[in-house]
Amino acid sequence: MTARRALRQAEPVRHSRILGLGAERGDQVVTNDDLAGPIDSSDEWIRQRTGIVTRRRAAGDVDVLDLAEAAARRALDAAGLTGADVDAVILSTITYFHQTPAAAAVLADRLGATPAAAYDISAACAGYAYGIGQADALVRSGAARNVLVIGAEKLSDVVDPTDRSISFLLGDGAGAAVVGPSDTPGIGPTVWGSDGSKAQAIRQTHSLAELAADGTLGMPTLRQDGPTVFKWASFQMAPVAAKAMAEAGVEPEDIQVFVPHQANMRIIDQLVKQLRLPDSVVVARDIAETGNTSAASIPLATDRLLAEGSARSGDLALQIGFGAGLVYAAQVVVLP
Ligand SMILES: CC(C)(COP(=O)(O)OP(=O)(O)OC[C@H]1O[C@@H](n2cnc3c(N)ncnc32)[C@H](O)[C@@H]1OP(=O)(O)O)[C@@H](O)C(=O)NCCC(=O)NCCS
Structure with missing residues (x-):
């Protein structure tokens, strides 16, 4: 053999x-x-x-x-x-x-x-x-x-x-x-998850199969239960971001930049408050001029901070995305 x-x-x-x-x-x-x-x-x-x-x-x-x-x-x-x-x-x-x-x-x-x-x-x-x-x-x-x-x-x-x-x-x-x-760690552990029991909180008006069956429906568009999403994002996402810092072995004082998903300025303010981020942390607020661009919002907001010079290469940035699913993910990264 x-x-x-x-x-x-x-x-x-x-x-x-x-x-x-x-x-x-x-x-x-x-x-x-x-x-x-x-x-x-x-x-x-x-x-x-x-x-x-x-x-x-x-x-x-x-x-x-x-x-x-x-x-x-x-x-x-x-x-x-x-x-x-x-x-x-x-x-x-x-x-x-x-x-x-x-x-x-x-x-x-x-x-x-x-x-x-x-x-x-x-x-x-x-x-x-x-x-x-x-x-x-x-x-x-x-x-x-x-x-x-x-x-x-x-x-x-x-x-x-x-x-x-x-x-x-x-x-x-x-x-x-x-x-x-x-050569050195540049991306901390990702803390991620989902809660499909809230799948209807952000949804399409109808599926493509429903459109095929009834052509008068037109292309599906998005709907959300705003207050449900608002409460979930404001209060349940802070522990996820905090866990991403803990798993990366850093404290809020070690973070230079915070880039949450750009969904609503009031959600951003609430996350900053709950995470007790020091005033020195630069907070991404690209939503004011760009709106909510879903999967694009974190890199767009980060790119703006780097271009404006308020964030610099080598800074530690805490980023968190959350939305339809409901799904979420956060990690601490070193900015390029
Ligand atoms: C959508 C959102 C801005 C609505 O704001 P809100 O303060 O929750 O609004 P509510 O639905 O509680 O409604 C409050 C009042 O504003 C009114 N209102 C709702 N939407 C409105 C609009 N687009 N324009 C004007 N008035 C509006 C309501 O009729 C209600 O009026 P009433 O008090 O006379 O009954 C907010 O819920 C939100 O931002 N949610 C999370 C969004 C999000 O992050 N989505 C992306 C997923 S990642």
Whole structure:
């Protein structure tokens, strides 16, 4: 009997980090007054209840892949890499309207990353933080060397101008990060989870199967139970963010930057208060000008802080995404 060969496994690497970030916002500035009429609202109400002054939306001929490509190219440039250096592409979106093939495969090809592994994830506003968690695991396990993570949304495709529950919050954009090997720890443990018992809290009006059966329904749009989501995000997400700090072995005083999902300025304020973050922590408030861009919001907000100079390379940033599912993910990262 011949001895069975020992199975070889991928060589793990010790650490991973974000090597570069990139962002792309929709090029159109949409004011509250532009949207207030059909929902019987006002600029004052929207500012007070959400903190949104404008949101950015993309022109009709720009699709979610165009936004993703622009952000991804910037992230690769910032990392000093090209598409050919990428081993895996993870794209988080809820606004790519093909069940298959995955948007990530099409994007990988556009970027010259073929034959990189490529797949989409559906984790709504937690999608970027889910993607960073996966990329960190892939890099450290040795399954991939450089992983491109993109959160991209053209949410203007799923808004109903007469809906007062969520549509007026939404914007378009994409943010991307390249995650690769590192000599020092650059991504803390991801604290993530879900609560499908609240699946109806943020939902589509109908499924594509229902649309096929009744063509008069039109494209599905989004709805939410605002107060339910507000309470969940404000009070149940702070312990998740606190756990991400604890698992990374850091205290609030060690954090320089806080980048929560940009859902509502009052949720951001509540999280800052509950986490007892010191006044010295720079808090991302990109929602005021960009609106809620779901999976794109964390990298967009981070990119703005870096561009403005209020956050710097090497800073420790606590980030948390949360949204439809309900799903959530948080981790502490070193900014590139
Ligand atoms: C959507 C949201 C802004 C609504 O604000 P709210 O303070 O919870 O509003 P409520 O639904 O409790 O309604 C309060 C009042 O405002 C009114 N109102 C609701 N939506 C309104 C709108 N878009 N414009 C004007 N008035 C509105 C209601 O009719 C109600 O009036 P009443 O007091 O006379 O009955 C808020 O719930 C929210 O931001 N939720 C979380 C959003 C979120 O994070 N979503 C993304 C998921 S990650």
